[in-house]
Amino acid sequence: MIQTYQKFYQLLSEQQNLSNLKSSIDSFSDQKSLSFQIGYQKNIGVSGCKIISDGLQLFTNLEYLSIDLKSGNQIYSEGMQLIAKSLFYLKNLKGLHIAIEFNLLGEQGAIELGKGLACLNNLLDLSVVIRSFNDINSKGAIGLGIGLQNLLNLMKLQVIIEYNEIGQEGSQSLFQSISKLKNLKTFQIQIGNDNRIMIEGALALGNCFLSLKNLENLECIICDNDIQFEGAQGIAKGIQENKILKRLKLVLESNNIRQQGFQSICEGIMHNKQLTYLQIKIGFSNQIHFSQIIYLCQCLQNLLSIEILDIDLVFDDDEEEEEEEEEEDIKQQNACIQLLNQLIDLLKNLELFESYQGLLYSNE
Secondary structure, X not given: OHHHHHHHHHHHHHOOOOOOOXXXXXXXXXXXXXXXXXXXXXXXXXXXXXXXXXXXXXXXXXXXXXXXXXXXXXXXXXXXXXXXHHHOOOOOOOEEEEEEOOOOOHHHHXXXXXXHHHOOOOOOEEEEEEOOOOOOHHHHHHHHHHHXXXXXXXXXXXXXXXXXXXXXXXXXXHHHHHOOOOOOOEEEEEEOOOOOOHHHHHHHHHHHHHHOOOOOEEEEEEEOOOOHHHHHHHHHHHHHOOOOOXXXXXXXXXXXXXXXXXXXXXXXXXXXXXXXXXXXXXXXXXXOOOOHHHHHHHHHOOOOOOOEEEEEEEEOOOHHHHHHOHHHHHHHHHHHHHHHHHHHHHHHHOXXXXXXXXXXXXXX
């Protein structure tokens, strides 16, 4: 046991990010919190993961654990399996953060991570971050979801997946699993580029929101997944049905949601009159016309409880159409400016102007 601990301590010491781990074996079993990071290009390999796994198994009373594995450590699925194995010994964990950058987990690595998570029945707060190019694909997302659905006591969940091609099938299964976590109050979901969840994945995400009746804080970031207006409508429906949501951050970039999708988002937000914090970012490649800001402003006027408002819109106006209808566009823009001024007046009347962060918009 002493030798195992010493190897564990030596490995983390070499990475120069030991956090709160003691240098001696005295009372290590009583330690409640542990955070460590393996930096970029350390190449710890599967053998290093074995040392981490053996070491973590000794900390049976841990309540909070943070593991951050930066790119270039070559842990592969075998290394993830070893680290996940250690979670079976940490039954007292209430908070877990695990972040994995470019380390080629593969499908099996994500499946093994799901198995490890499934045993942590006391978890209240979980963050799973799988960054670029771990190639977990749809099967990995499904396996991860199978593990997550067992964590029925979770109140706070963050899931970030980028550049992993989880696809429609993987995203549908993942979101269906998360929808079973009825005690969630805070949920952050970020599905980044090159995951290709498409319309079906976005619809499943909207249904997930519908199932999470206790959500008070929601952050939804979907970038470059081509969810189109049907997917945006599904997400909007999930938001609209929530009756207790207080904080909402919604980011949709490069998803081709078009005007139908944007209007659905506006309508979904409009029904959340209890919102105190609202951040919306509708980025490029969504085919949103400047005139749509009129509809947004009309919807925002119903949110009388807003304390902080942050809106960032990028419009994809058609240049040829602008040339043909220049006079009409000028009238529309003047109308938009008038509505913006009305909205600012409304915020002033509500005594919220000091916390108002503004409407930022641009033509690209």
